[in-house]
Amino acid sequence: MPEQLALTGFEAPRPTSDRLFFAILPDAQAIARIDRLVHELSEEHALRGKPLGRERYHVSLHHVGDFAGLPQDVVDAASALAETVTTTAPFELRFDRVASFTRKSHNMPLVLLGDAAVLALTGFQHALAAAMAGAGLGRAAGSHFNPHLTLLYDDRRVAERAIEPIGWTAGEFVLVRSLIGRSRHELLARLPLRG
Numbered sequence: 432m433p434e435q436l437a438l439t440g441f442e443a444p445r446p447t448s449d450r451l452f453f454a455i456l457p458d459a460q461a462i463a464r465i466d467r468l469v470h471e472l473s474e475e476h477a478l479r480g481k482p483l484g485r486e487r488y489h490v491s492l493h494h495v496g497d498f499a500g501l502p503q504d505v506v507d508a509a510s511a512l513a514e515t516v517t518t519t520a521p522f523e524l525r526f527d528r529v530a531s532f533t534r535k536s537h538n539m540p541l542v543l544l545g546d547a548a549v550l551a552l553t554g555f556q557h558a559l560a561a562a563m564a565g566a567g568l569g570r571a572a573g574s575h576f577n578p579h580l581t582l583l584y585d586d587r588r589v590a591e592r593a594i595e596p597i598g599w600t601a602g603e604f605v606l607v608r609s610l611i612g613r614s615r616h617e618l619l620a621r622l623p624l625r626g
Contacts (some may be wrong), residue, residue, distance in 0.1 A: 445499035450609040451506065451619075452502065453559060454489035455524065455552070456578070461599040462488060464541070468594060470581050472529065472541065480541070480585030485489050487616050490524070492604060495569045501608060503569070510606055510620040512566050517560050522551035522624030525598035526580060530591035537586045542579040543597060549578040549615050552601070559604075 457465060469482045495509050526543035533539055556576050563569045575576045606620040 447499055449498045449501050449612055450496070450611055451491040451495035451509065452607055452609065453509075454488050454603055455492060455601045455604050457524075457597075458599040461597055464597045465580070465582065468529070468597070470538055472507060472589065473584070476589050478537075478541070478583065478585045478587055480583040482583045486624075487614070488580060488582075489605075489607065489616075490552070493563055493569055495563070497599055497611070504567065506608075506619055507567055509563075509596065510567070510622070512562055512568060513559065513604070513606065513620070513622050515562050515594075516555070517622050517625050519555050519558065519624050521600050521602040521624045522555065523598060524549060524552055524578075524601050525596050527593060527596040528591055529582070529589065529590045529594050531585075531588045532548055532579075533588055538584045539580075539586070539588060541582045541589055543582065543594075544577075544579050544591070545581050545596075552578050555604075593602070600616050 449613070464480070465488055466485065472478060473480075473482075496505065498505070501508070524545070526545040526549075528544040530543065530544060531539040531541050553576055556578070560576075562567075601624065601625045603621050605618050605622065608617040610617050
Protein backbone atom coordinates (compact mmCIF):
# COMPACT_ATOMS: atom_id res chain seq x y z
CA MET A 432 0.00 0.00 0.00
CA PRO A 433 1.52 3.38 -0.98
CA GLU A 434 2.39 5.89 1.75
CA GLN A 435 0.04 8.82 2.08
CA LEU A 436 1.76 12.09 1.34
CA ALA A 437 1.38 15.06 3.71
CA LEU A 438 0.27 18.25 2.03
CA THR A 439 2.14 21.34 3.15
CA GLY A 440 -0.21 23.71 4.94
CA PHE A 441 -2.77 20.98 5.60
CA GLU A 442 -1.27 19.36 8.69
CA ALA A 443 -3.69 18.39 11.44
CA PRO A 444 -3.89 21.06 14.14
CA ARG A 445 -2.15 20.27 17.41
CA PRO A 446 -4.51 19.44 20.28
CA THR A 447 -5.31 22.14 22.83
CA SER A 448 -3.08 21.65 25.87
CA ASP A 449 -2.91 24.97 27.71
CA ARG A 450 -5.61 27.28 29.10
CA LEU A 451 -4.69 30.76 30.30
CA PHE A 452 -6.88 32.72 32.69
CA PHE A 453 -6.74 35.42 35.35
CA ALA A 454 -7.83 34.53 38.89
CA ILE A 455 -7.74 35.51 42.53
CA LEU A 456 -6.35 32.95 44.96
CA PRO A 457 -7.49 32.46 48.55
CA ASP A 458 -4.97 33.05 51.32
CA ALA A 459 -3.65 30.25 53.57
CA GLN A 460 -6.26 30.81 56.30
CA ALA A 461 -9.13 30.72 53.78
CA ILE A 462 -7.68 27.57 52.19
CA ALA A 463 -7.61 25.82 55.57
CA ARG A 464 -11.29 26.74 56.13
CA ILE A 465 -12.17 25.63 52.58
CA ASP A 466 -10.47 22.27 53.16
CA ARG A 467 -12.47 21.74 56.39
CA LEU A 468 -15.73 22.72 54.65
CA VAL A 469 -15.09 20.34 51.74
CA HIS A 470 -14.44 17.49 54.18
CA GLU A 471 -17.66 18.27 56.11
CA LEU A 472 -19.76 18.55 52.94
CA SER A 473 -18.30 15.33 51.52
CA GLU A 474 -19.22 13.45 54.68
CA GLU A 475 -22.66 15.04 55.01
CA HIS A 476 -23.71 14.46 51.37
CA ALA A 477 -21.69 11.28 50.60
CA LEU A 478 -19.80 13.12 47.87
CA ARG A 479 -17.14 11.14 46.02
CA GLY A 480 -15.64 13.95 43.94
CA LYS A 481 -12.02 14.78 44.62
CA PRO A 482 -11.52 18.30 46.02
CA LEU A 483 -9.69 20.65 43.64
CA GLY A 484 -7.10 21.12 46.40
CA ARG A 485 -5.13 24.00 47.80
CA GLU A 486 -3.03 24.39 44.64
CA ARG A 487 -6.12 24.82 42.42
CA TYR A 488 -8.69 26.70 44.53
CA HIS A 489 -9.31 30.04 42.80
CA VAL A 490 -11.89 32.60 41.77
CA SER A 491 -11.81 32.97 37.98
CA LEU A 492 -11.74 36.51 36.62
CA HIS A 493 -11.22 36.24 32.89
CA HIS A 494 -10.45 33.52 30.35
CA VAL A 495 -7.54 34.49 28.07
CA GLY A 496 -7.67 31.49 25.74
CA ASP A 497 -6.98 27.82 25.03
CA PHE A 498 -3.85 27.00 23.06
CA ALA A 499 -1.74 24.16 21.66
CA GLY A 500 1.31 24.82 23.80
CA LEU A 501 2.22 27.89 25.80
CA PRO A 502 2.13 31.04 23.62
CA GLN A 503 4.73 33.30 25.26
CA ASP A 504 3.62 36.29 23.18
CA VAL A 505 0.07 35.99 24.60
CA VAL A 506 1.44 35.54 28.14
CA ASP A 507 3.53 38.69 27.75
CA ALA A 508 0.68 40.72 26.21
CA ALA A 509 -1.85 39.60 28.84
CA SER A 510 0.57 40.31 31.71
CA ALA A 511 1.37 43.78 30.37
CA LEU A 512 -2.30 44.55 29.85
CA ALA A 513 -3.20 43.35 33.35
CA GLU A 514 -0.74 45.89 34.80
CA THR A 515 -3.22 48.61 33.73
CA VAL A 516 -5.77 47.46 36.35
CA THR A 517 -3.34 47.05 39.25
CA THR A 518 -4.21 50.59 40.38
CA THR A 519 -7.24 49.06 42.13
CA ALA A 520 -7.01 48.95 45.92
CA PRO A 521 -7.00 45.55 47.65
CA PHE A 522 -10.54 44.47 48.49
CA GLU A 523 -12.37 41.99 50.67
CA LEU A 524 -13.93 38.79 49.38
CA ARG A 525 -16.53 36.88 51.37
CA PHE A 526 -18.44 33.76 50.41
CA ASP A 527 -21.41 32.84 52.58
CA ARG A 528 -23.23 30.09 50.67
CA VAL A 529 -22.52 26.76 49.04
CA ALA A 530 -24.44 25.13 46.16
CA SER A 531 -24.10 22.89 43.13
CA PHE A 532 -24.22 24.47 39.69
CA THR A 533 -26.77 22.26 37.95
CA ARG A 534 -26.43 23.00 34.24
CA LYS A 535 -25.94 19.27 33.72
CA SER A 536 -27.01 16.15 35.60
CA HIS A 537 -23.55 14.77 36.39
CA ASN A 538 -20.10 16.04 37.30
CA MET A 539 -21.66 19.21 38.75
CA PRO A 540 -19.39 21.86 40.27
CA LEU A 541 -19.92 22.40 44.00
CA VAL A 542 -19.10 26.05 44.63
CA LEU A 543 -18.83 28.82 47.20
CA LEU A 544 -21.05 31.83 46.45
CA GLY A 545 -21.49 35.33 47.86
CA ASP A 546 -23.62 38.39 47.21
CA ALA A 547 -22.97 41.89 48.51
CA ALA A 548 -19.50 41.02 49.75
CA VAL A 549 -18.31 40.30 46.19
CA LEU A 550 -19.38 43.63 44.68
CA ALA A 551 -15.79 44.92 44.65
CA LEU A 552 -14.74 41.71 42.90
CA THR A 553 -17.42 42.23 40.25
CA GLY A 554 -16.25 45.80 39.62
CA PHE A 555 -12.64 44.64 39.35
CA GLN A 556 -13.58 41.83 36.95
CA HIS A 557 -15.46 44.28 34.72
CA ALA A 558 -12.41 46.59 34.60
CA LEU A 559 -10.15 43.67 33.65
CA ALA A 560 -12.64 42.41 31.04
CA ALA A 561 -12.88 45.89 29.48
CA ALA A 562 -9.08 46.16 29.27
CA MET A 563 -8.85 42.69 27.72
CA ALA A 564 -11.62 43.42 25.20
CA GLY A 565 -9.96 46.70 24.25
CA ALA A 566 -6.80 44.79 23.37
CA GLY A 567 -8.63 41.94 21.64
CA LEU A 568 -7.41 39.38 24.17
CA GLY A 569 -9.56 36.60 25.55
CA ARG A 570 -13.13 35.58 25.11
CA ALA A 571 -15.77 38.33 25.35
CA ALA A 572 -16.80 38.41 29.00
CA GLY A 573 -20.38 39.58 28.62
CA SER A 574 -22.25 41.29 31.42
CA HIS A 575 -22.98 38.13 33.44
CA PHE A 576 -20.26 37.39 35.97
CA ASN A 577 -21.15 34.98 38.77
CA PRO A 578 -18.28 35.08 41.28
CA HIS A 579 -17.64 31.65 42.75
CA LEU A 580 -14.92 29.31 43.96
CA THR A 581 -15.20 25.68 42.85
CA LEU A 582 -14.62 23.12 45.59
CA LEU A 583 -15.05 19.84 43.68
CA TYR A 584 -17.11 18.12 40.96
CA ASP A 585 -19.65 15.44 41.87
CA ASP A 586 -22.72 13.66 40.49
CA ARG A 587 -24.69 14.43 43.66
CA ARG A 588 -26.48 17.77 43.83
CA VAL A 589 -26.06 19.90 46.96
CA ALA A 590 -28.91 22.38 47.49
CA GLU A 591 -27.92 25.98 48.15
CA ARG A 592 -27.46 26.78 51.82
CA ALA A 593 -25.74 29.27 54.08
CA ILE A 594 -22.33 28.54 55.56
CA GLU A 595 -20.15 30.34 58.05
CA PRO A 596 -18.56 33.00 55.80
CA ILE A 597 -15.13 32.36 54.32
CA GLY A 598 -13.27 35.48 53.29
CA TRP A 599 -9.90 37.07 52.69
CA THR A 600 -8.34 40.26 51.36
CA ALA A 601 -7.51 40.12 47.66
CA GLY A 602 -4.16 41.88 47.46
CA GLU A 603 -3.18 40.49 44.08
CA PHE A 604 -4.47 38.58 41.08
CA VAL A 605 -2.61 36.02 39.01
CA LEU A 606 -2.24 34.74 35.46
CA VAL A 607 -2.67 30.96 35.53
CA ARG A 608 -1.66 28.29 33.06
CA SER A 609 -3.95 25.28 33.38
CA LEU A 610 -2.58 22.12 31.79
CA ILE A 611 -5.78 20.78 30.24
CA GLY A 612 -6.71 17.27 31.37
CA ARG A 613 -3.81 17.09 33.82
CA SER A 614 -5.40 18.80 36.87
CA ARG A 615 -2.39 21.07 37.21
CA HIS A 616 -2.05 24.85 37.47
CA GLU A 617 1.09 26.94 37.11
CA LEU A 618 1.30 30.59 38.13
CA LEU A 619 2.81 32.64 35.31
CA ALA A 620 2.45 36.13 36.80
CA ARG A 621 1.52 37.71 40.15
CA LEU A 622 0.01 41.16 39.85
CA PRO A 623 -0.23 43.09 43.16
CA LEU A 624 -3.10 45.52 43.65
CA ARG A 625 -1.45 48.84 44.45
CA GLY A 626 -4.49 50.98 45.29
